[in-house]
Amino acid sequence: MSKVIRIGTRDSELALWQATTVQNKLEALGHATTLVPVKSDGDLMLDKPLYELGITGIFTKTLDVALLKGQIDIAVHSMKDVPTALPKGIVQTAVLERAEATDVLVHLGTDFLEGEGTVATGSLRRRAQWLHKYPNHDVVDLRGNVNTRLIKLIENGWNGGIFAKAGLQRIKLLPKDAIELDWMIPAPAQGAMVLVALESNQEVIFASSALNDDNTAIATSVEREFLRKLEGGCTAPIGAIAKISDGHLHFEGALFSLDGQKKIETKKEVPVSEFQGIGEQCANDVLNNGGVELMEKIKNEISSVN
Structure with a gap:
């Protein structure tokens, strides 16, 4: 593309590593880029546990605002930090090949x-x-x-x-x-990096979509669908991991009580071609097995400390 792509990122060492990785990949494809570091609310508000802050997307909100204001062209996120519903006008353009989720x-x-x-x-x-x-x-x-x-x-x-x-x-x-x-179920999309951009910026979407890894995008979409169906806007102890091998998708997910005493888990294996809707199906399995009552209890317990 003709203009310089402004890459928005948090300013921590890890976030800058992720953004630099994206920068190098885009420049290898012939695009001119520059990094635009910002500090998120989640990096500034360290005096309370995350669940007490009651803010969805606390690590991504600042970059979303920068996108909507036209201050950056794409944002690089650790995908596990991204809310399952993106702000209006912002779209996912690529999920890079996943690192270890452990x-x-x-x-x-x-x-x-x-x-x-x-x-x-x-x-x-x-x-x-x-x-x-x-x-x-x-x-x-x-x-x-x-x-x-x-x-x-x-x-x-x-x-x-x-x-x-x-x-x-x-x-x-x-x-x-x-x-x-290896016994701990990771956070949905843990180990994956995601790029987002304005829906209206087709030039940037086209350029950044070349970095998408199909298998990672499929696996993380199943995990995030599981999370979205279970959460209902409430932070909760939810783990999910989807792995693709030999043409099949293997999924494992679980919901825990805050004290860890109760665990409701689900597992499923399907051909990769049938991945759509699997996250929601598995979430419904959990909800129908006591998950509705457990999520209500979790919401009440979190509300009592806010």
Whole structure:
């Protein structure tokens, strides 16, 4: 395209790594680009857990506004941070090939796993799943970008903290002794990067859509459909992962109570050609198996602390 593509991004080290990756890919296709870093509300408001803030898209809202004001041409997001309903006038243009979706435990020693301990995370999903497996542990809130969270973990002397493996790998901060939590169901779209642009900006949509990875786009669409049907606008401990192999899509999803004591899960395998609607079907399985009552309980418990 003829003009320089302005790439909007959060200004953390990980977000800048993601945006630079997109920049390099677009420039390899012959497009001129420039990065436009901004600081999101989610990066500024660190004194409360995310679920207490009650704001949908707290890490993406600032970039959405910049798009709508014409200050940037595309925004690069960690897809798990993006609300399942995009603002009017903004569309998804590409999902890049996914990195590993696994969570990992960064720790100061593993003896605590056999007894009592304190683990840090700002995620309701991670908190609930950790308590499901380790009900005797304490889980404390941990906010900030990846670098900040690693520093807080060390300074506070907590036994461990839970992080996305992909984020630590991308900025070369994954400790060699980090434990892969292969039993923990990831956040919907974890490990994936998504590009969004104005629906009216067809030139930018055409240019950026060349970066789309079909398998990742399909898998994340199923996971986000599962999330959208379950959530109903309420933050909740929801995990979902879809994987494609040998022409089939394998899906696993679950809803947990806030304290981790209750888990409602679903699994399904279908030909990839039949992926449409699978996320909603699996969400309905959860809702019909006690999920409606559990979601209502979660909403009430979150409302009581807001």
